[in-house]
Amino acid sequence: MKRRLIRVxxxxxxxxxxxxxxxxxxxxxxxxxxxxxxxxxAFAGALTGSAANLGIxxxxxxxxxxxxxxxxxxxxxxxxxxxxxxxxxxxxxGLARQLVTDRKLIGIVGPLFSGESExxxxxFNEAGITVITASATRTSxxxxxxxxxxxxxxxxxxxGPAAGNYIKTVLHPDKVFVVDDGSxxxxxxxxxxxxxxxxxxxxxxxVAADGKQTDFSATVTKVKSSGATVxxxxxxxxxxxxxxxxxxxxxxxxTLVGGDGVNDAGYVxxxxxxxAAGTILSCxxxxxxxxxxxxxxxxxxxYNEDPGLYGDVAFDATNIFxxxxxxxxxxxxxxxxxxxxxxxxxxxxxxxxxxxxxxDPSLIILWMxxxxxxxxxxxxxxxxRT
Amino acid sequence: MDIDALLRDFGELTVTGLAQGAIYALFALGYTLVYGVLxxxxxxxxxxxxxxxxxxxxxxxxxxxxxxxPVPPAAEAAGYLLVALVVAMLAAGLTxxxxxxxxxxxxxxxxxxVLAFLITAIGASVVLSEAAGVLTRRQVQPTPxxxxxxxxxxxxxxxxxxxxxxxxATALVMMAGLDLFVHRTRLGRGIRAVAQNxxxxxxxxxxxxxxxxxxxxxxxxxxxxxxxLYDLKIGNPKYNVGFDxxxxxxAAAVLGGIGNLRGxxxxxxxxxxxxxxxxxxxxSNYINAVAFVVLVLALMFRPTGLLGESLGRARx
Numbered sequence: 221m222k223r224r225l226i227r228v229x230x231x232x233x234x235x236x237x238x239x240x241x242x243x244x245x246x247x248x249x250x251x252x253x254x255x256x257x258x259x260x261x262a263f264a265g266a267l268t269g270s271a272a273n274l275g276i277x278x279x280x281x282x283x284x285x286x287x288x289x290x291x292x293x294x295x296x297x298x299x300x301x302x303x304x305x306x307x308x309x310x311x312x313x314g315l316a317r318q319l320v321t322d323r324k325l326i327g328i329v330g331p332l333f334s335g336e337s338e339x340x341x342x343x344f345n346e347a348g349i350t351v352i353t354a355s356a357t358r359t360s361x362x363x364x365x366x367x368x369x370x371x372x373x374x375x376x377x378x379x380g381p382a383a384g385n386y387i388k389t390v391l392h393p394d395k396v397f398v399v400d401d402g403s404x405x406x407x408x409x410x411x412x413x414x415x416x417x418x419x420x421x422x423x424x425x426x427v428a429a430d431g432k433q434t435d436f437s438a439t440v441t442k443v444k445s446s447g448a449t450v451x452x453x454x455x456x457x458x459x460x461x462x463x464x465x466x467x468x469x470x471x472x473x474x475t476l477v478g479g480d481g482v483n484d485a486g487y488v489x490x491x492x493x494x495x496a497a498g499t500i501l502s503c504x505x506x507x508x509x510x511x512x513x514x515x516x517x518x519x520x521x522x523y524n525e526d527p528g529l530y531g532d533v534a535f536d537a538t539n540i541f542x543x544x545x546x547x548x549x550x551x552x553x554x555x556x557x558x559x560x561x562x563x564x565x566x567x568x569x570x571x572x573x574x575x576x577x578x579x580d581p582s583l584i585i586l587w588m589x590x591x592x593x594x595x596x597x598x599x600x601x602x603x604x605r606t
Numbered sequence: 607m608d609i610d611a612l613l614r615d616f617g618e619l620t621v622t623g624l625a626q627g628a629i630y631a632l633f634a635l636g637y638t639l640v641y642g643v644l645x646x647x648x649x650x651x652x653x654x655x656x657x658x659x660x661x662x663x664x665x666x667x668x669x670x671x672x673x674x675x676p677v678p679p680a681a682e683a684a685g686y687l688l689v690a691l692v693v694a695m696l697a698a699g700l701t702x703x704x705x706x707x708x709x710x711x712x713x714x715x716x717x718x719x720v721l722a723f724l725i726t727a728i729g730a731s732v733v734l735s736e737a738a739g740v741l742t743r744r745q746v747q748p749t750p751x752x753x754x755x756x757x758x759x760x761x762x763x764x765x766x767x768x769x770x771x772x773x774x775a776t777a778l779v780m781m782a783g784l785d786l787f788v789h790r791t792r793l794g795r796g797i798r799a800v801a802q803n804x805x806x807x808x809x810x811x812x813x814x815x816x817x818x819x820x821x822x823x824x825x826x827x828x829x830x831x832x833x834x835l836y837d838l839k840i841g842n843p844k845y846n847v848g849f850d851x852x853x854x855x856x857a858a859a860v861l862g863g864i865g866n867l868r869g870x871x872x873x874x875x876x877x878x879x880x881x882x883x884x885x886x887x888x889x890s891n892y893i894n895a896v897a898f899v900v901l902v903l904a905l906m907f908r909p910t911g912l913l914g915e916s917l918g919r920a921r922x
Contacts, residue, residue, distance in 0.1 A: 270844075427891055431846070434842075435626050437623065438893070441886070442886065465842075489748040490841075492673035492749075
């Protein structure tokens with residue numbers, strides 16, 4: 221008799237727990253401020269692998285914003301989930317599907333690269349989770365009809381021409397050679413540069429993806445025999461570093477120009493400072509070390525190094541979400557509406573988005589960077605517009 | 607297809623291809639030696655090479671050299687190269703011996719089937735490469751430049767640089783030395799005897815286990831040399847540096863005739879050159895595909911490789 225009572229009580233208790241759990245998990249309740257608590261933001265990008273440095277800069281920016289928010293709202297914190305895609309479009313969809321099962325997830329800062337964005341954004345779109353990428357620059361990403369997509373930086377349509385214009389008006393070479401790695405990002409950028417330079421391009425080559433090729437003898441030979449004095453490389457820093465080193469070893473003394481994917485300390489490390497010196501790198505960003513407010517000091521205090529590429533933009537993108545949460549946008553639909561109409565001035569830029577999720581054209585900033593003789597990447601000049 | 611590019615740069619493509627092929631050739635020796643004696647593909651050989659590349663870079667780092675150091679004067683550089691060569695050979699040789707001791711000998715004692723060896727080989731390869739990946743946080747190891755690339759010889763528009771001569775000459779010297787060792791010394795005779803007929807060789811008093819150890823050691827030493835040359839030519843090794851290169855070296859060994867020392871040299875050099883021609887014709891992103899298409903075509907006409915499988919033949 222007693223035992224049966226316990227069972228009945230247990231059953232009731234269990235049912236209550238389950239019911240309350242379901243109510244919490246639903247995330248659609250219209251209750252008060254407690255909805256804000258325990259919401260999650262996620263970073264998706266490379267934290268290990270050949271392009272890890274780029275991912276770590278962005279992750280650090282995001283984490284700084286979330287930690288600052290949580291320090292202010294200790295009783296009602298936001299959680300950051302970090303998903304390591306290794307930069308691979310093959311790994312991103314599976315990880316994205318895992319992410320969207322989390323009903324507390326309210327926004328994604330990422331995915332880091334264009335290839336993985338192409339693979340994972342449809343999944344976020346289906347789940348209705350707002351996405352702001354601080355670094356994926358392939359132009360076509362905004363034309364796929366994903367309602368949730370936002371880009372806090374300029375796309376390759378802006379970056380490619382800027383690099384092309386810089387080559388034309390600042391370096392003014394007679395012959396330019398263009399190489400890309402065939403990736404969504406690299407090929408897109410190289411095509412944009414080619415269309416600006418037109419007849420100046422004397423030769424082109426495609427190389428294998430990062431990590432799939434280390435010997436670039438044939439490319440080096442082609443560059444040398446083309447007589448080009450400028451080489452544009454569309455791709456990421458690891459290949460670019462090896463290529464620059466081998467070009468210098470083969471005594472090609474021209475200038476290598478690359479996009480933001482090459483703009484990383486890993487490039488100088490692979491090439492060596494002597495070979496890397498003089499390299500020109502475009503970037504749809506202001507130098508992260510010139511960000512406004514206390515960002516640079518805070519970043520240094522937390523990570524003991526200078527903020528890297530897009531760390532400041534990622535910080536801003538995260539703060540857009542955090543402001544949204546603070547303003548009570550605790551459902552995916554409300555958050556999307558909030559981000560669509562946001563007008564936010566952060567440490568790197570001011571952000572409003574067009575209908576397709578692109579940064580408003582009047583807000584686009586592009587800079588050219590240069591590798592100096594110590595191997596440090598220093599801001600050179602704002603990119604010419606024509 | 608860009609035939610013009612191939613014809614215009616034929617000389618330079620050949621020279622740079624030979625330089626890359628020299629690395630394949632030395633790397634391929636490890637596969638060929640072990641296969642010749644044990645009929646076993648030692649997949650962990652790619653990690654033996656990887657250990658060598660790391661050992662050389664770490665040696666230079668111990669001397670205070672990094673990627674930003676200026677190229678040292680020739681005599682000093684030769685010293686650094688020699689020390690790194692010895693360290694890389696020892697590290698790679700030792701790794702090969704450890705792999706043999708841990709992954710293969712216990713199975714051999716128990717007469718395990720061939721498939722078991724294949725799996726432990728892959729297992730050993732994964733363990734070593736992942737361990738290195740975790741230890742180095744999967745970062746590339748920046749490498750100093752030690753050889754100033756000056757043009758030494760010039761044929762028409764084709765320049766041959768110091769580095770290219772060092773690469774090919776080292777491969778040829780090492781190969782000649784190994785060939786002499788296998789064909790002229792007592793230990794070498796033991797290797798050939800075991801390759802030819804293990805049972806009879808054992809009956810005749812050859813210590814089979816010792817021969818096997820010796821073969822792994824030799825393969826490791828040669829991989830160490832290949833690793834040093836790789837650091838000189840390309841540098842920036844990381845934990846998976848051996849993987850793609852190992853597949854190429856294995857292909858070179860098969861192309862030349864696996865189990866055949868001179869075949870490994872021929873296969874390696876040929877593969878390096880063919881890759882370059884392919885890259886000139888179709889673009890560098892086809893470099894891997896072209897290499898393997900050529901391999902398949904060559905094997906269709908000569909299934910045992912260009913020079914045949916010879917380590918075990920009575921008159922090699």
